[in-house]
Amino acid sequence: xxxxxxxxxxxxxxxxxxxxxxxxxxxxxxxxxxxxxxxxxxxxxxxxxxxxxxxxxxxxxxxxxxxxxxxxxxxxxxxxxxxxxxxxxxxxxxxxxxxxxxxxxxx
Numbered sequence: 001x002x003x004x005x006x007x008x009x010x011x012x013x014x015x016x017x018x019x020x021x022x023x024x025x026x027x028x029x030x031x032x033x034x035x036x037x038x039x040x041x042x043x044x045x046x047x048x049x050x051x052x053x054x055x056x057x058x059x060x061x062x063x064x065x066x067x068x069x070x071x072x073x074x075x076x077x078x079x080x081x082x083x084x085x086x087x088x089x090x091x092x093x094x095x096x097x098x099x100x101x102x103x104x105x106x107x
Contacts, residue, residue: 003031011075011106012039017048020056028056032063040072043105047078057090064095073097077105 001024002017012035020028036042042063060076067074075097079087087093099105 001028003028005035007039008106011041011043013043013045013102013106015045015048019051019053020049020059021051021053022055025053025055025059029059029062032059033066036063036066036070036072040067040070042067042072043075043077043102045077045102045105046083047080049080049083052083052086054090057086057092060092060096075099075105077102 001020004015004017006013006015014032014035016028018024032042032044044060044063064074076087077099078101079098084093084098087096087098097105
């Protein structure tokens with residue numbers, strides 16, 4: 001899993017590239033939680049996220065709870081169909097604001 005970041009407008013954008021699973025979820029969680037402390041508006045760009053396990057879903061849920069404590073927001077952009085189906089099946093699609101493009105997510 002490769003994570004890159006940039007700031008656009010008021011949003012800190014995280015680009016996920018690869019698989020988010022038991023081999024790397026803790027590193028991803030650490031990066032997100034550290035940044036949430038400093039950036040209350042986050043977009044996670046998922047166009048290159050190729051797989052997400054239950055451990056990966058847990059990372060998203062922990063990030064969501066952490067940012068809600070700060071009255072911030074987390075948005076997801078560019079979920080591929082397989083990733084969206086996993087979110088939907090797990091009941092996560094109703095928890096997150098999901099956008100079909102990064103441009104829509106940062107508006």
